[in-house]
Amino acid sequence: MLFLVSPAKSLDFDHPAPASLPATQPRFEGPRGPSMELIRLMRRKSPAEIAELMHLSDKLATLNFERYAAWSSKSDGANSKQAALAFDGDVYGGLDAKSLEPDELLWSQDHLCILSGLYGVLRPLDRLQPYRLEMGTRLENRLGSDLYAFWGSRIARYLNERLSADPSPVVINLASQEYFRAVDRKVLKARVVDCVFEEWKSGQYKIVSFFAKRARGLMARWAIQNRATIPQTLKNFDLEGYAFDASASAPQRLVFRRRST
Numbered sequence: 001m002l003f004l005v006s007p008a009k010s011l012d013f014d015h016p017a018p019a020s021l022p023a024t025q026p027r028f029e030g031p032r033g034p035s036m037e038l039i040r041l042m043r044r045k046s047p048a049e050i051a052e053l054m055h056l057s058d059k060l061a062t063l064n065f066e067r068y069a070a071w072s073s074k075s076d077g078a079n080s081k082q083a084a085l086a087f088d089g090d091v092y093g094g095l096d097a098k099s100l101e102p103d104e105l106l107w108s109q110d111h112l113c114i115l116s117g118l119y120g121v122l123r124p125l126d127r128l129q130p131y132r133l134e135m136g137t138r139l140e141n142r143l144g145s146d147l148y149a150f151w152g153s154r155i156a157r158y159l160n161e162r163l164s165a166d167p168s169p170v171v172i173n174l175a176s177q178e179y180f181r182a183v184d185r186k187v188l189k190a191r192v193v194d195c196v197f198e199e200w201k202s203g204q205y206k207i208v209s210f211f212a213k214r215a216r217g218l219m220a221r222w223a224i225q226n227r228a229t230i231p232q233t234l235k236n237f238d239l240e241g242y243a244f245d246a247s248a249s250a251p252q253r254l255v256f257r258r259r260s261t
Contacts, residue, residue, distance in 0.1 A: 001170045001229050002162060003112050003220050006179040007122075008089025011130055017085045021105060023075075023127045027158060028120040031073040034154070035119050038133065041141060042068045054137055064132050075127035083114055084124035090210055094217025097124065100224065108224045113159065115179040117147050121158055136178045148182055156187035163190050170231055172223070174216040193231045193252055195219055197242060200259045205248075215242060215256070
């Protein structure tokens with residue numbers, strides 16, 4: 001069973017990762033890899049063009065222009081950091097990878113996948129260089145008008161490869177719609193189970209974006225610490241007041257709710 005999560009826009013490269021943790025090579029990185037192909041496309045753009053393409057301020061556009069210029073086809077300890085420790089958004093606040101034990105991070109390496117506009121898919125300990133390229137970006141490329149066309153079926157085929165030894169392959173979707181759309185469902189040879197997190201607000205349960213993002217990270221953390229390998233186990237998830245609601249759920253859609261935050 002694999003868990004899918006989205007990346008974060010913000011990155012933490014100010015605090016070094018523990019030296020004891022191994023760093024691994026992203027699958028689609030390399031001098032002739034897809035990631036380098038995207039970097040070459042972005043290097044042709046001026047800061048003003050980057051700002052328009054990704055709806056960024058001039059300051060952020062200039063920062064990312066500089067990141068593309070500095071990006072190397074080969075990561076090393078000087079220019080990169082393990083992905084789960086580098087991302088610094090709502091999901092990763094819930095995951096809190098920095099506080100996981102080394103054996104837990106090693107388990108996550110085999111069970112957690114981070115979808116990425118630039119890298120396609122990252123494992124938690126894959127080396128990540130500073131970047132920003134969201135999956136929904138309409139970047140013209142040789143395969144089409146956006147990153148969905150660029151990645152095509154590659155991500156789904158990679159997930160199939162990862163799940164090939166599992167007799168009943170399952171993908172637990174903890175990613176946003178923007179990112180999960182990059183997984184070609186026609187190619188994916190696994191059952192997909194969505195996890196939904198709802199809050200009690202104004203007399204009804206509803207999805208609140210900030211809390212839902214954090215909850216996805218909490219679920220990933222809980223799964224890692226409890227070595228969850230079948231969807232049934234996830235019904236026991238209870239962090240920060242959430243509880244499984246069987247009446248609102250279905251086999252392919254697990255709903256977790258809480259009354260107060």
